[in-house]
Amino acid sequence: MLSSANAVSFKRELTGVIPHLRAFARGLCGRPDLADDLVQETLLKAWAAQERFEPGTSMRAWTFVILRNAYLTDMRRNRFRADYDETVAERILVAPPGQEGPMHLADLHRALLTLPPERREALLLVGAGGFSYEEAAEICECAVGTIKSRVGRARATLAAMIEQGAIPRRAVGDAIAHDAIMAELNESTNPSEPVSG
Amino acid sequence: MTNEKKTKDKQMKDIGMERNERRRQPSPDWASGLRRLYDSVVDEPLPDAFSKLLDDLDSAGD
Numbered sequence: 001m002l003s004s005a006n007a008v009s010f011k012r013e014l015t016g017v018i019p020h021l022r023a024f025a026r027g028l029c030g031r032p033d034l035a036d037d038l039v040q041e042t043l044l045k046a047w048a049a050q051e052r053f054e055p056g057t058s059m060r061a062w063t064f065v066i067l068r069n070a071y072l073t074d075m076r077r078n079r080f081r082a083d084y085d086e087t088v089a090e091r092i093l094v095a096p097p098g099q100e101g102p103m104h105l106a107d108l109h110r111a112l113l114t115l116p117p118e119r120r121e122a123l124l125l126v127g128a129g130g131f132s133y134e135e136a137a138e139i140c141e142c143a144v145g146t147i148k149s150r151v152g153r154a155r156a157t158l159a160a161m162i163e164q165g166a167i168p169r170r171a172v173g174d175a176i177a178h179d180a181i182m183a184e185l186n187e188s189t190n191p192s193e194p195v196s197g
Numbered sequence: 198m199t200n201e202k203k204t205k206d207k208q209m210k211d212i213g214m215e216r217n218e219r220r221r222q223p224s225p226d227w228a229s230g231l232r233r234l235y236d237s238v239v240d241e242p243l244p245d246a247f248s249k250l251l252d253d254l255d256s257a258g259d
Contacts, residue, residue, distance in 0.1 A: 007258075011251060011255060014251065015247075015251060018243060018247050019239040019240075019241070019243060020239060022238050022239070022241070023235045023236070023239045024235075027234065027235060036246075043247065043250055043251060044254070047254045105230055105233060108227055108230045108234060112231075112234075123231065124235070127232070128235035130232075155228075158227065159227075162227055
């Protein structure tokens with residue numbers, strides 16, 4: 001058991017990262033309800049593994065590893081399709097209307113959801129979550145160079161989609177994106193529970 | 198020029214090119230959108246279910 005002081009601070013820190021877990025989960029799987037289920041699952045797993053958390057290290061990074069692994073496992077079980085809920089982000093503009101017209105956060109999110117999961121998570125961690133390449137590499141359990149390459153490719157793909165206006169308009173949970181995601185998962189990932197540290 | 202120096206010069210040049218490369222790529226509008234996408238969720242009010250879950254786990258452990 002953790003000492004009671006450590007247990008209190010664990011709970012406080014875990015509570016503090018919930019909004020970040022929700023943001024990461026939403027970016028990964030698109031649908032708010034499924035994302036929140038994933039966060040609940042993550043909290044349960046983190047709680048059960050709390051003795052493996054080293055006080056003083058990043059709670060956000062530690063829980064992101066758990067969330068990521070839970071997501072990959074659920075993807076394999078086909079629980080998630082890369083569906084997108086239009087309700088909220090649809091109305092938020094990314095940039096003021098310019099020559100090429102406004103772009104909605106929803107468009108950006110749909111574009112993001114078409115990326116292979118490894119590139120999507122890398123871009124989410126670095127480009128949205130503000131993690132360094134080194135931190136993102138630890139979360140994804142891969143080399144720093146691999147993360148840099150994934151982020152670079154993800155950015156290039158998004159930039160091309162945006163420039164060409166090739167963003168899927170609706171319901172990106174289409175067969176193409178899903179099949180691409182499952183194909184990549186089947187050949188490349190091997191999720192495991194995080195070890196402390 | 199020794200080989201060692203050549204290698205070093207080459208490394209310095211590579212670093213310089215990398216910097217220039219970065220400068221040539223201004224952060225596009227959509228890049229800040231990624232951050233906003235993330236922050237917009239972080240800023241949402243937190244459903245009670247989450248703190249309730251942790252409270253339940255906490256009291257189950259007592």
